[in-house]
Amino acid sequence: MTTKEETVHQDQHPLEKSNILIEAKNLKKYFPVKGGMFNRQKSFVKAVDDISLKIYEGETFSLVGESGSGKSTLGRALLRLQEPTDGSIFFEGQDITSLKKEEMRKIRHNMQVIYQDPFGSLNPRMKVTELIGEPFRINKIASGKELEKRVIELMELVGLDPSRRNRYPHEFSGGQRQRIGIARAIALNPKFILADEAVSALDVSVQAQVINLMKDLQRDLGLTYLFIAHGLNVVRHISDRVGVMYLGHLVEVGEVEELYKRPAHPYTSALISTNPTPNPRAKREKVILKGEIPSPSNPPSGCRFHTRCPLATDRCKTEAPKLVPISEERSVACHYPLV
């Protein structure tokens, strides 16, 4: 093969990932839904409903699930970009759930976000040097010559040509704009980065460049990622562990290869079987999910997946399964797990 670069990344053994960086306990985020004029009864979209989750230092944890399942809300709630309705969040062992604004600000530089739309999230009237330098200026960390030096370093780190620093974002390609977003996110040496659909809008070849960069930075800077995406192949490539969401619940969590090869939840199984494969001969058996994702303000009783589940029984209609470990590496919320 021609130029497949030979850098093989060290896979951390699960047992070495002992330090929990971020943890959610019984986290909830409900959004009120406006009822009709005379409808005094308040109803809620339970976007994140009682989720507990640990993310270990140095790992990439990914969230997958249908549109509207609550992935972004969970990510944003973990960073307290959205105030949780209930539950608690720990960052490096510290309870940050009710930290005041000022205290939160001190922690915030350790938690950064890369957004989906590299254009929409960059101010079009700012030059690249201003955009990348902004975190330093806002936090009064560097100015003048020192700031300039930092910006140049960052641009080199993410593979942008520093001589183009006085250009505006629209003069860069999609992948390059995404790199500007990444440079901003890593400017203050964060420990944790939420990448919410950060590569979804990019076409395959550009996507590959950005993902390689994210992996390099993780290795060099020891970053921990929460990665949200709907491209299942990308998730498989970048993740150590994956969480599968359905209607505000985490229905399965596990090591990525295990979970892809032997999904335990019927929803995970359906999700993975529908993933398009780049092989025209592989007409795989697809589990086609009937119907749409139900309304999140009026979710089904019992197991929320029962209305679309090929294995559902009467028990599933009434009794909600809890997320429980089925092996050292895997938890699943289903009365009849597949493994």
Add this chain to the structure above:
Amino acid sequence: MKELLQVKNLSVEFQSDAGKIRAIDDVSFNVKPGETVCIVGESGSGKSVTSLSVMRLLEYENGSIAGGEVLFENEDLVTKSQEEMRKIRGNDISIIFQEPMTALNPVFTIGRQLIEGIQQHQDVSKKEAWDRACELLRLVGLNDVPVRMKQYPHELSGGMRQRVMIAIALAGNPKLLIADEPTTALDVTIETQILNLLNELKEKINMSIILITHDMGVAAEVADKIVVMYAGKIVEQGTVYQIFDEPTHPYTKGLLQSIPSDTDKKDRLYSIKGTIPSLNDLPQGCRFHPRCEFATDKCLQSEPPLLQENDREVACWNFKEVLKEKVKL
């Protein structure tokens, strides 16, 4: 089999501040009845411009056809008036745009928009149109159809909206459906539903489909034939098996290699180095040469012609070298 659509040497230009730019250059491909042709390529390669020019919708975006023919059932659409085109659009050829939310009118119900679509093309009563609308919604796999008819776009999920768009596109019983990235914004479960639906419809009503995508996985699932575009030109075309088994253009090969695969997970992802050139600053010679691993001196000097070889086409001076190296998927 006879061809339904023949695009011959089509070129399209846009008037810009920097003068004229040629967005697609000398593009030729055919579509048979009941066939699905996928157009693939990176962002900016000219996929949408190609489809819009088949529909003659470019004139509305200050673009113009600079040369070539678009033969639909042997009639040249390029020489038709917009008046005549209006009769063809929606009847013989329909298009689904990428973003269903912007393509549906938010202030009218689904039913009203469907019925209008039907009555535009067929001389039927309101009652007949209503029945036909319901039938179309069922065809695209919606349930609770009478309820859906009275709902507004924002009350439907993304996947449902996309299916409504397909229903509207099917209202005139088109022979050719053009779908521009119909699933890019959707998650995989809904994407699968839509792709299955397209496959089903193709069989049920023998419709031809031009599907535009930058996802090679999607192309693998639905395409009979694949057209690969780069910077406004077709660089390779062939059957889905030819393209996936034996890519002969370095760009096609690069696209296939960039797909994150199941196996060598801990390796770096392959990526084609560099970026697609801007149209007003195209490289000399082969427009892919600055990014090409196979480039030789000849590639820097002159542009490779699109050569035909047993029912497939490739534009590369060194395709024999490319063929020697197998792609592992």
